[in-house]
Amino acid sequence: MVTDDNRDEILAALDYGDLKVTGRLVDASNATLFGEITVGENSFNCIYKPVTGERPLWDFPDGTLANREYAAYLISEAMQLNCVPPTLLREGPFGFGMVQLWIDIDEEIDLAELYRKDLPGLRNLALFDVVINNTDRKIGHLLPTVDGHIYGCDHGVTFHSEDKLRTVLWQWEQFSLLDSEIKTLQILETELSSQTGVLIQQLITQEEFDALKVRVQRLREAKVFPSPSPDWPAVPWPPF
Numbered sequence: 001m002v003t004d005d006n007r008d009e010i011l012a013a014l015d016y017g018d019l020k021v022t023g024r025l026v027d028a029s030n031a032t033l034f035g036e037i038t039v040g041e042n043s044f045n046c047i048y049k050p051v052t053g054e055r056p057l058w059d060f061p062d063g064t065l066a067n068r069e070y071a072a073y074l075i076s077e078a079m080q081l082n083c084v085p086p087t088l089l090r091e092g093p094f095g096f097g098m099v100q101l102w103i104d105i106d107e108e109i110d111l112a113e114l115y116r117k118d119l120p121g122l123r124n125l126a127l128f129d130v131v132i133n134n135t136d137r138k139i140g141h142l143l144p145t146v147d148g149h150i151y152g153c154d155h156g157v158t159f160h161s162e163d164k165l166r167t168v169l170w171q172w173e174q175f176s177l178l179d180s181e182i183k184t185l186q187i188l189e190t191e192l193s194s195q196t197g198v199l200i201q202q203l204i205t206q207e208e209f210d211a212l213k214v215r216v217q218r219l220r221e222a223k224v225f226p227s228p229s230p231d232w233p234a235v236p237w238p239p240f
C-alpha cells in the first residue's frame with residue numbers, strides 16, 4: 001500500500017525509472033498500456049497511457065485524458081484520501097503520457113458484491129467522484145487491495161464544466177456528509193487556492209477549474225451526497 005513514508009519514493013521511481021511497455025489491455029478503448037518501471041535492481045508494474053493513443057471525444061474536446069488523470073490524482077492527494085494510485089506525467093516509449101502505479105488487487109473480492117457495500121473506502125471514492133465530476137465510475141474501476149484499501153482508476157473523463165456525474169456508487173444519495181468529509185472539502189478549498197490550484201490550472205481549462213471550485217463549494221453548503229441527475233444517464237453502461 002502507498003503510505004506517507006513510501007509515496008515520494010514511488011513517485012520518484014515512476015518519474016525517472018526506465019519505462020518499458022510489456023503489454024496492452026485489450027478491452028481498453030484508448031491505448032492503455034501495461035508497463036514495467038525499473039530503477040536499479042528494483043522493478044514494478046505500471047499503467048502507461050500515451051497522449052498519442054487518445055481517441056477524440058465529442059464531449060471532451062479540450063485538454064487530454066492524461067492531464068485529467070493527473071489532475072484527479074492531485075485532487076485525491078489534496079483531499080488526503082489516497083484513493084488514486086501514484087500518478088504522473090512523463091515521456092515514455094510512445095511519447096508523453098500518464099503513468100500510474102499498478103495496484104495488485106485482492107482477487108478473492110467479488111467486485112459485483114463490493115461496489116454496493118457501505119465501506120469508508122468506497123464512500124471516499126464517491127465523494128471524490130462528485131468533486132472531480134467523474135463520468136465513468138464503473139465497477140471495474142475499483143481496485144481493492146488485500147490490506148483493505150480501495151483505489152480507483154480511469155479518471156480521464158472528469159472535470160467537465162457541466163454536471164455529468166455517472167457512477168455505480170449511489171448508495172449514499174442524500175446522506176449527510178460526515179464532519180470529516182466537510183473538513184476534507186475545506187482542506188481541498190484551501191489547496192485549490194494555493195499550490196494544487198496552480199498545478200491543476202495547467203491541466204484543465206479555466207472553465208473546468210472554475211466549475212471544480214463551484215462543485216466543492218456547493219457540496220460544502222449542501223452537506224449531503226447528491227442524487228442521480230434525471231437529465232443524464234447516471235449509471236455507466238455497461239456497469240463493468
Ligand SMILES: Nc1ncnc2c1ncn2[C@@H]1O[C@H](COP(=O)(O)OP(=O)(O)O)[C@@H](O)[C@H]1O
Binds near residue numbers: 030032103153154155
Ligand atoms: N493503476 C492500476 N492498477 C491496477 N489495475 C488497473 C490500474 N489502472 C487500470 N487498471 C485495470 O485496467 C483496466 C483498464 O484500465 P482503464 O484505466 O480503465 O483504461 P481505459 O481508459 O482504456 O478504460 C481497469 O478497468 C482496471 O481493471
Ligand SMILES: [Mg+2]
Binds near residue numbers: 141
Ligand atoms: Mg476503463
